[in-house]
Amino acid sequence: MRDVFLSNCEKNFIQKIVSEGHVSKNENVYFYKVFVIYLIIFFFNIFQRLDGRNYNESRRLDISFGSEYGSCVVSLGETKVLAQVSCEVTQPKQIRPNEGILYINVEISPMAAPQFEANRQTDLTVYLNRLLEKCYKDSKCIDLESLCIVVEEKVWSLRVDIKILNHAGNLIECASIATLTSLAHFKRPDVTRSGDSVIIHTIAEKDPIPTVLYHYPVCVTFAIFGNDILLSDPSFTEESVCTSSTEEGINTAGGLLVIGMNQYKELCLLDLTGAALYNSNIVHKAIINAADRSKTIVDLVKKNIVSDDTSRQKRVKINFSDIITEDHLLSLSQKDLSIRLKTYNVDDMRTKHENMDEDEDIDVKPEPSKYDGNEVFFILLLAVARDFARVDYYLSILQELCIFPG
């Protein structure tokens, strides 16, 4: 299976919701065929993005640690990345005899998405690898000199393995958070030198040493729409829309913008494509946004590591099996959710719900969210949506619905 392509119709649609404040009646007709899409356009006034987020809103960030030091799974919405740091003693490079070595390796297996082939380097892999290298190696955030054991003979070589488990957009940000977290979390075995020989202590013998990080850089990604709209944390669809060009050439004003920044709001990396290349205003705007975002991310990462450390000291077993949750299993049906309304609260919902119950055919069911209790999900099953004949009826209900929120 090769790449998943978006239809022009889909592309245009997403363009429209993001870039225009409203959609005229005539254009509504253009999307009439795809009912769900039609709906969303109708609702454009109450949300800004397909999944109901604001321009500036990111998906939920979750970090969980494995049993070993330096292994973590980071999930940003549905995007999931596994990072593992390992270390070994090697000979240093000749030009830098007193520095350790940092090696970053990104792998995208068919697990991430079916279009990827096994054991094959794609452009995306190389691009991602290079970005992470720029962000963590070239920014000199790691004290490589502290990794030296014997000058010109023995140094620690750290290897960060990044495995993409699920590719649902914004890999760069997710992978960079994973890299940062695993590096910050990692502890290497202690070493003592006695004369010529070097003794490596196991973790049981001596407490391991954490890696020294001078600063915590994070890559933040923005999708650019219509020349001046910035979407933080773009989803897979948003990414593919803003980087592809449509036949009509509407989308020349799109592009991805990657900003690497540390918690002190210092810029470490800038990767521009598309509109960002010629529009300096948007870059400025993005940098301001990125500063806040990177601060929150780094704070979260630090907080997580600290709490992990304290629970480890209490000898609580930490293991990846903690990711598996029962309630997650029960809320599985939400995973295919395509539309989320933002400004709804449960009370509004209830009144409306009674309304809907009158008609059994309508399969709009509210359920408590696994993300946030106050928000409400709408599951619109496409099977019902295909029932074009009832379009007007749906519209009338939905119209009513949108009068309610303030």
Next chain:
Amino acid sequence: MPLDYRRFNGPEDSVSYKRFTKDYLKSYSELYNNLIDEKGRRKDGRALEEARSMCMFFARTDMVSQAKGSAYIELKKTKAVCSVFDPREIPHQNEFSQLGQLFCEVKFAPFSCPNQRRTHAPDADEKALSVALRQALEPTVCRHLFPNYQIDVFVYILENDGSCLAAAINAAGLALANAAVPMYDIITACSVAVIGEKMFVDPTEAEEHLAMMTPEKEGTNHGIITMSMLSELKQVSDFTQIGSMDTDCVTKAIEILEKECENIVPNIQKVLVLNVVQCIEQRKQLEEEAKEREQALNAKMEEWKQLLNSG
């Protein structure tokens, strides 16, 4: 060198223990004296111009059951196996090629060389031998008979005690014949090592090693020549020389090799004839068995017929 993750690897810094033995480095003259005794005979008792083809030659076909044709050759200690497979379409080729192609690969077993362990990845030596083997075989195979197809010839050298290219060519010639690939002529090959005035026909590994070393006296000839011939057609299909020698020496070597290549032919012929005889015998036996079975069947049929007729 990146680590080969498809195999089990030993430690990176391992070295053969032979490097630490007393007689690892010997002087040139010492080595030379080791090769030849006072009577001018070589270590294994041969005269200088005597090849191993006469007494120390062993060859057989049908070595590998899974291959179309195969052969095994032993020149005293040098051992080579060769197998030939059915023609197959040339992979990754867009253009039509009028002539069939030969794909040759010569590989040394990791334990085939006395002093160092061979790496698994093909080294320059193996590549050069593969090219030379293809060069030697191309003129003898009727390549026009299988256009756009390729025949794979694989040679594996189990033990290298000199003249491995010659052994590889001889084995490949036998295997091709065994696989019933149409050929113009029997192909044979032989090599000679030149050290000064002396010519070691069909050299052993030690002789080859010395011939490749720099002689003490400036300007002496040294080197190795391998030549393969189509004996009936009197054509040289491959000629490789390395070292340093003057024209007279080369000319002389050519003459010796020409003779020697012809000497091997009867050996090869004998093996092939044996092969044919075996085939015929096998066929005969199979036919007889079939006949027996047919008779038995007929008898049974008769019985049934009688049974049917009777009731």
Next chain:
Amino acid sequence: MAEIYKLIHPVKYFNDYISRDIRPDGRKFHEQRNIKVNVNSLKTAEASAVVKCGNTTVVCGVQLELATPKAEEPELGFLVTNVELTPLCSSKYRPGPPSDNAQVQSYMLSDIFSNSKCIDLKDLCIVPDKLAWVVYCDIVCLDNDGSLVDACIIALMASLKTLSLPTVTYDPETEEIKVDPDVRTPLKVDGCPVATSFAVYKLTERNILLTDPSAYEEEMCGGLGAHFTVCLNKGLICGNHKFGGSHLLMENQEEVLKIAKERANLVVKVIDSCIKNEKSIDK
């Protein structure tokens, strides 16, 4: 005629034989092929063995090298086994790096070998943390006609049993190494693991076990690793492998173990008598 039949209807051809209680090569179900062993035929290797089980031919060559032991295990030497499936042994293999199949065979071999614990890696250490032997065992397949692992284990064990290590003197002051190849001590080998493969063929209502299957029989019974391999060392099982293929019933298993045991005894006898022969010739 028979060959064409085999080409066109490989399954039916096989079925015809099996349902008549005989195998295509004329063997009975539990009959194994002849085993021929020849040790020390290669002079360039420290120890070597050529093994033929029917048509399957493998050559094992052992080479010795010296290295510093791993920092984590300073008292252990190294023993590296690799199975090489050369392109010449079957048209299935192409030249180049080892295929997945070759890697699986290599792994199975080294797994069985390390499980049997017949060689103590401590014996291979000369000076702890400084110097140890590296024993490279390369097993080359010249002709693959089924039951490859069985033949490989025989070749490996036969060559290891003839292996002897030269004496090494190591000077801790100057770190100088001296090797005397004339004074040798034989390597201690404890026991002798022997593997026996069985192909399981599911004939309607009946599961048939074929001992020591040929390449064709293996293919018919499910391919790569689908046959059941039992490995015995001194009466103890040191590995059994079966991956997919036809189901194996409980009652078959006892039968399998019995045959494997008999064969293990036989193979050990073959190897020992072969080594004895070789030694008597040497003298």
Next chain:
Amino acid sequence: MAGLLLSETEKVFILHGVQDDYRSDGRSNIDYRPMELETDVVSHASGSARLRLANTDILVGVKTEIDVPKPDKPDSGRIEFFVDCSANATPEFEGRGGEQLASSISNLMQRAYHSSQAFNLKQLCIFEGKQCWKLYIDILILECGGNLCDAVSLAVKAALFNTRIPFVKAALMDGGNVDLQLSDDPYDSKLLDVGSAPLLVTLCKIGENCVVDPSAEEESCSVISLIVGVTGNRQYYTQEEETDKKTMEGKCTTIAMHGPGSVAPKTLKEAINQGIIAAKSLDEALGQALLRERQENIGFKKHSYGFLK
């Protein structure tokens, strides 16, 4: 050569020309086409040369590095050849097309330089068993117009002639390590003795005769060619009149065959002789050109041309 189609009569014409030792472009059978050679074209390399023979364009750079000698040859240096057949030489090299040719050329060069009588590796030794020079010879094929082997060997010899190796003093320290002392003056360097370095001559068999330096048309008439590597003569490469007037006979350092055909033993012998004669004249011409070039260099009168400067 792809795209070159000759009719039978054209082939016969070429063949007759070769028979009469008068080829279609006016050369005799052992004549080369005109060549263009310049040395010291790459400032970063220790030695370099560029050679153009008809349409074949070759750039050779020599790099030196300090390395450990091979354990079985403790007193010699090392030399390695790398040939790069890039796709801009000819479209056929695209992808992995040039790889085989490249490895066969580098292999041929390695074999030709193997004998110490061709190139003495002992002059690269710094400290026996511990340190030696390693020469990396990078051969870049800029344009491929046939007869690559000959051109490569000429360019390599010229580049080696041009190579300067810094003087290094080596002293054994305790602990078995070698201390190297390099002079501060970058011009404090020595030249290599490359007089006897071999040249490769490709002899293309057309009809019963062999020709050197075949054109593309001639190449398509032949099924087999013979490559002979012949040692050079030191005399051609020094200005000093050697008192020892003994003319050194060219020796074969390597012989190989290329092409799908075969030859009779008699032709083989003749071809080898012919190759040695051709190599001798070629060697003499090369020596003169290189000496002249060096002379000009010393007097800063060198008129440099070519696209690389």
Next chain:
Amino acid sequence: MGAEEKDLRDFKLQPMKCELNFLSKSDGSAILSQGDTVALVSVNGPLDIKSTSQSIEKSTLEILFCSKGGKPSVADRYKENVIRQTCEKAVLGCLYPRTGITITIQELEDFGGFLSCALNCACLALLNSGVSLRHVFACVTCGVDEKGEVVLGGRGCDTQISCVFDSIDKTLITCFSEGTYSEGTYLEAVARCRAASELVFAFYRDVVSKYSNAI
């Protein structure tokens, strides 16, 4: 069967935890923990693959095993082969000719018995993906302790025997072992694994019914 029932009471499998559809982009996925060992498996397919690896009779299984620490090794290929052969038997490949089914296994935590965990996880992921199966399979590992007693789960034992059984006849599909053991131990271990496989099948049923309730 009396003896076996007693065994069932005596032995407990390591606690198992599972989540289906863990990954949104894969056709089927499962994450499974057995004790402290955790595996993540994704199944994609049937989908279009290279023409060279297509088979006209059945769909081709492509197995990819990713260890946690990056570098591939020979042992990974072996594990891939075990999983491939076992799944090949279970998947009704003849329904999807000329296609490929990709199974990717990611190691998350290995505290022993990873291959057994990966096999069970692969089975759950196959169930989740909706690929037609002949039968489901369950892998159970037994350890042999110092006294020569057979222990289910067998964490920390040098000698381990793992068996895979199918859900229909409860016959042996795959088995592999570590260490040395006697014949009797082997037969006992196989019998115990077979009894314990019932528990695993029950667990499968539980997970799948919960999942289907959720939808």
